[in-house]
Amino acid sequence: EAQVTQNPRYLITxxxxxxxxxxxxxxxxxxxxxxxxxxxxxxxxxxxxMNVEATDKGDVPEGYKVSRKEKRNFPLILESPSPxxxxxxxxxxxxxxxGVTDTQYFGPGTRLTVL
Amino acid sequence: SQQGEEDPQALSIQEGENATMNCSYxxxxxxxxxxxxxxxxxxxxxxxxxxNEREKHSGRLRVTLDTSKKSSSLLITASxxxxxxxxxxxxxxxxxDAGNMxxxxxxxxxxxxx
Numbered sequence: 001e002a003q004v005t006q007n008p009r010y011l012i013t014x015x016x017x018x019x020x021x022x023x024x025x026x027x028x029x030x031x032x033x034x035x036x037x038x039x040x041x042x043x044x045x046x047x048x049x050m051n052v053e054a055t056d057k058g059d060v061p062e063g064y065k066v067s068r069k070e071k072r073n074f075p076l077i078l079e080s081p082s083p084x085x086x087x088x089x090x091x092x093x094x095x096x097x098x099g100v101t102d103t104q105y106f107g108p109g110t111r112l113t114v115l
Numbered sequence: 116s117q118q119g120e121e122d123p124q125a126l127s128i129q130e131g132e133n134a135t136m137n138c139s140y141x142x143x144x145x146x147x148x149x150x151x152x153x154x155x156x157x158x159x160x161x162x163x164x165x166x167n168e169r170e171k172h173s174g175r176l177r178v179t180l181d182t183s184k185k186s187s188s189l190l191i192t193a194s195x196x197x198x199x200x201x202x203x204x205x206x207x208x209x210x211x212d213a214g215n216m217x218x219x220x221x222x223x224x225x226x227x228x229x
Contacts, residue, residue: 004157033217042221043158043203050215058216090157099215100145101207106157 002027006091006107013081014115021076021110023091029105031096032074033058034066036087037109043090049074050096081114088112119147119204119220127226134191136223138204139184145207145215147180147187152201152222161189161202194227201225 004025013019025032033048035058045058049068063085065077074093078085091107122137138147146165150158162178164171164187171178177190191198201222209215 035219040221043219045216045218048216059218088155092158096215099209101215101217102146103160103163104148104150104158104205104217106150106159108157109155111155 002105004091004093004105004107006089006110008110009108010111012113012115015082016080019078019081019112021078021089021091021112023074023076023093023107024072025074025091025093025105026072027093027095027105028071029093029095030071031101032068032091032093033104034064034074034076035090035092036060036085037090038087046076046089050099081112083114086112086114119206119218121202121204121220121223123223124221125224125226127228128194130194130196130227130229132194132227134194134198134225134227136189136202136204136225138187138189138220140187140204140206140208141185142206142208144182145209147178148205148207148217149176149178149187149189150203150205150219152203154201158203191225194225196227196229199225199227 034046035043047066049055089110092104095102148163149161152158203222205219
């Protein structure tokens with residue numbers, strides 16, 4: 001089954017404790033991205049990747065890191081989480097033709113709370 | 116900065132009525148995509164319309180694109196209670212040397228009353 005998986009689905013942590021949210025897709029998509037969703041602010045892009053070893057900042061990259069060592073995986077790393085990173089996070093992937101993205105497939109979301 | 120902005124932010128209608136949501140954007144785009152999200156869940160793709168297309172249909176959904184006005188609309192005909200969700204538009208645009216970015220708007224919350 002074609003899908004995007006995220007883990008964990010729910011996480012409560014404390015300020016400063018490094019964490020990683022994994023994202024994996026099985027559709028051989030070139031494009032992958034991370035979004036955060038906050039009430040009243042819609043989806044805001046954190047980072048995106050056009051292909052392996054090619055990552056770029058989105059609208060709100062501060063406090064986050066990503067890596068794209070393999071095509072299927074795109075982990076989101078919070079080196080030192082802070083309470084303002086409490087949010088609902090989504091990973092998405094799609095094909096990319098000449099750099100233009102196509103239909104996005106979204107993961108189920110990760111609800112993160114930073115105390 | 117938000118590229119796509121939906122209007123209205125919230126819409127409440129009766130079952131059977133049509134629902135129209137609009138999306139405006141600021142720069143030239145490669146394509147525009149509409150998504151649906153049930154509360155707290157992942158987004159589900161509805162329709163993608165390319166910049167050289169003006170209208171697309173999928174079941175009860177009709178999407179139009181007016182590149183001269185930099186706007187798109189999503190029409191849901193004969194709405195059902197199960198259509199209650201948030202609807203987002205997203206634009207794929209080329210940002211110079213930065214490459215392509217897909218930017219989402221703030222969404223329209225649709226409530227369809229039985």
